[in-house]
Structure formats: C-alpha cells, structure tokens
Amino acid sequence: MSLFAYQFTQDLVDWYESEQRDLPWRRSRDPYRIWISEVMLQQTRVDTVIPYYENFLKKFPTLPALANAHEDEVLKAWEGLGYYSRARNLHGAVKEIAASYDGVVPNDPDKFRELKGVGPYTGGAVMSIAYDFKEPAVDGNVMRVLSRVLYITEDISKQKTRKQFEEHVREYLEMTEPSKFNQALMELGALICKPKKPDCEQCPVSKLCVAREKGVVEQLPIKAKKAKPKDQQVSCAVIVDENERVLIEQRPKEGLLAGLWQFPAVLGHEDDLSSVLHDQYKLDISLQKESDVFKHVFSHLKWEVSIYTGTIATEEDHQGVWVNKQEFQTYSFPVVYQKIAKHYLGW
DNA sequence: AATCCGGGGTG
DNA sequence: CACCCAGGATT
Structure with missing residues (x-):
C-alpha cells in the first residue's frame, strides 16, 4: 500500500476535522438534504446557495413534500439560481422515488445514478456523504486539488481526465471514511487550494504536492478555453x-x-x-x-x-x-x- | 466528444 | 473584461 496515499488521506481528513466550515447541509446525514445541496451547488458558489437551500428546505422539508409540489412552485423556489433544468430534473427524480422507491432515496449508487439530473459527481457525492459508499465525487474543485498534488497535466474538461481522477480517489477511499474524505478534498479546494492565490502555507498536504515542489501550482489545472458567448x-x-x-x-x-x-x-x-x-x-x-x-x-x-x-x-x-x-x-x-x-x- | 444550459464573484 | 465555479443532458 502506497505510503503517499496513506499520508495524504490522513493529513487531509485530520485537517478537515478541525477546519471544516459549519454549512447548513453538514448538520444532517439525511440523503434528501445532502442531495438538494449538491444539486444547488453545481456550478454555483456556497454563499449564493445558502439562502436558497434554507428557503427550499423550509418549503419542501421532506422528499414526499417536494414530490407532491407543483413544478411552478419548485421553479419559484429556484428563481434566480440559474440552470433551471436542475430544478425540473430534481423534481422529476423525487417524484420517481416517491412512486417507485416508497419515498426513500435508494441506498444503492447504481440505482441512484439512474435518476434524472444525477450524474457521476452528484451520484458519488450523495452516496458517499449520506451513506459512506466508497464512491468518488470528482468536481472541478477535486480536479484542481489533485491535478496539483499529483501533477496531472491533462485537460480537465475532458471526460477521460475526470475518470483518471476518479481512479485515484477510489484508491484513497479504501483507507479512509468516504464521507469525510470526499468533503475534505472539496473543502481544501474551496478554502486553501483556490484557483488563484492558493494558500500553500496553510495547506495540510503541501509537503506531498508535486506542483508545489515544481513551483507550478498556479499553472494548474489545465483547462480548454470556452467559446465566447x-x-x-x-x-x-x-x-x-x-x-x-x-x-x-x-x-x-x-x-x-x-x-x-x-x-x-x-x-x-x-x-x-x-x-x-x-x-x-x-x-x-x-x-x-x-x-x-x-x-x-x-x-x-x-x-x-x-x-x-x-x-x-x-x-x-x-x-x-x-x-x-x-x-x-x-x-x-x-x-x-x-x-x-x-x-x-x-x- | 462537443454543445447547451444561468448567475454571481473575483482580479 | 476574463476567468472561475460543489455538472448533467443531449446530440
């Protein structure tokens, strides 16, 4: 077993346990609540999401409550958050669970990932955070952190690259608590290993970071430019x-x-x-x-x-x-x- | 694999 | 203004 992987997971999770932010969706392991937060957080910042999350859970406190709502109500609760298909897909998936799973979020990554709006990231995030399945949850944050620590220079906008990251994460998940490790990886990206001006002095794994050693932290990750609107x-x-x-x-x-x-x-x-x-x-x-x-x-x-x-x-x-x-x-x-x-x- | 789908924050 | 962000569906 690789010494690097052992030290990386230990140091990262230790750091997370002392430095994690107190976020609303971290006060529960209810898969429904975790799921709502993960969908809202797609391409959207934490500070933007918090008030929407609080309001949404007040309006639709349980999965059956959301399943029984009208789509117009759901869209109204999503107003201003953007990417509105997220709300429609979430609503559709929740109705599917009410109809076919007796209102309980499937305790099964393959079943959960079949639902509308649940892709590789959201599937892994909800299943690992709520149920501690050893499933990777690789988002842009995780790819930034790992591209730097492991010095991976492939284009992270390619699917193939994301799968590489997932394989690395699967190895790490064997030696730690999935819920904590996946969140720790994302938390490091949010608080320390930021896109610009990363705070390497405060980083719990800077000793293990190849990009840091090479002095190229801010050049990573590599990402293709998007077309102009x-x-x-x-x-x-x-x-x-x-x-x-x-x-x-x-x-x-x-x-x-x-x-x-x-x-x-x-x-x-x-x-x-x-x-x-x-x-x-x-x-x-x-x-x-x-x-x-x-x-x-x-x-x-x-x-x-x-x-x-x-x-x-x-x-x-x-x-x-x-x-x-x-x-x-x-x-x-x-x-x-x-x-x-x-x-x-x-x- | 490439394109479509919002909105807000940062430097 | 350029770039970034806790992505997924469709083609």
Whole structure:
C-alpha cells in the first residue's frame, strides 16, 4: 500500500476535522438534504446557495413534500439560481422515488445514478456523504486539488481526465471514511487550494504536492478555453393597463430558461416585437422605445435587451396573462426580467 | 466528444 | 473584461 496515499488521506481528513466550515447541509446525514445541496451547488458558489437551500428546505422539508409540489412552485423556489433544468430534473427524480422507491432515496449508487439530473459527481457525492459508499465525487474543485498534488497535466474538461481522477480517489477511499474524505478534498479546494492565490502555507498536504515542489501550482489545472458567448438582440415589451396590470408570458417548456416567465419578448427588433403583440395578443398599440439597454450574459449567450413600453385601456379585450404586483411575485422570472420589472414597475 | 444550459464573484 | 465555479443532458 502506497505510503503517499496513506499520508495524504490522513493529513487531509485530520485537517478537515478541525477546519471544516459549519454549512447548513453538514448538520444532517439525511440523503434528501445532502442531495438538494449538491444539486444547488453545481456550478454555483456556497454563499449564493445558502439562502436558497434554507428557503427550499423550509418549503419542501421532506422528499414526499417536494414530490407532491407543483413544478411552478419548485421553479419559484429556484428563481434566480440559474440552470433551471436542475430544478425540473430534481423534481422529476423525487417524484420517481416517491412512486417507485416508497419515498426513500435508494441506498444503492447504481440505482441512484439512474435518476434524472444525477450524474457521476452528484451520484458519488450523495452516496458517499449520506451513506459512506466508497464512491468518488470528482468536481472541478477535486480536479484542481489533485491535478496539483499529483501533477496531472491533462485537460480537465475532458471526460477521460475526470475518470483518471476518479481512479485515484477510489484508491484513497479504501483507507479512509468516504464521507469525510470526499468533503475534505472539496473543502481544501474551496478554502486553501483556490484557483488563484492558493494558500500553500496553510495547506495540510503541501509537503506531498508535486506542483508545489515544481513551483507550478498556479499553472494548474489545465483547462480548454470556452467559446465566447454570442451576441443576441432581444426586444421586450412592458405593457400595462390602466389598472396596473402587466402582460407576461411563459417561455417554451424546452431550451433556454424553459418554463420561466417573461415580459413578451422576441429575438430581433421593434417590428418583430410589434408583430408578436399583434398576432399573439391582438394588441395594436404605439410602443415607446426606452433608452435603456439591459445587458445580460449567460454561459453561451450575451443578450442586449431593448425595452419598449406601452399602455392600453382596461376595457379592451385582454388576451394573454395580465397580472398585478401581488400576482407577479408568484411567477418565476429569470434575473434579467427581474431587473426590468424593478426598473419600470418598481416591483 | 462537443454543445447547451444561468448567475454571481473575483482580479 | 476574463476567468472561475460543489455538472448533467443531449446530440
């Protein structure tokens, strides 16, 4: 048995036991709670997640409670967190467990990984943290730490590279508590072995770190650059009636921001927007072009949203969904439309 | 294997 | 602005 592996796991877990943060999802081994936290934490920072996690668990305290909720409620609890398919997949998986597993999260990594939204990382994380299965939980954090400690220079955006890391972790899991070790690895990445300015002086395994010895810690991990987001022009209509109701619409069930709500909007310019207002909502009103342009960056798109405002008389025959302020708050809107609502309506 | 899918923090 | 982040589904 490798001396390196023994010392690495011991030093890392010892460090974790004394230095770990007191995070809400660490106060329980309930697989449901662990699962919620892991899904929220995908591509999302701890500080952002905490308030969402607290609110979500208050609203859906148990797996059956979430299973019985309507998707709109779930999306509302996810509003502003991004990657909304996470919420829909989680909800679908939980309903599957309520139907096929008597409401209990499967105590079986292979079964758990079959569920919607549960991939290699989330599967390993929940199964190891809740049930102490010897399953790797390799995320970006773990790949950064191990690429440095082991001096692995493959591109971490490749699947093949992630599997290499999983093999190393499997070896380590044989000689430690999986729940603690997996979390220790991620905690080290979050607190010490950071992307920039890693705090090697405080690192419990710096003596074992090859990148440290070579003086190349900050050059790792190697990661392919992502394509720049493409520009899209969006035109958006904020139409109110004389009773302070505003026209909103639901986005398609698939694709970008699926199922979320917005003010009527089109890809394109004023003419395209007018056509939609006429065809879909039977609205022939004069639009006023506002000077503000809202810029919003997604992972692969950059929106420039031009705003057009208008008012119609209440007695006109309304088509579409018109809501007052109180009703508005119950729908789930992407952040860019929340900003627009705040600016033009004060909502 | 490459692309799609949000939002916020950091330097 | 560039880069990063507790990824998974789809094609």
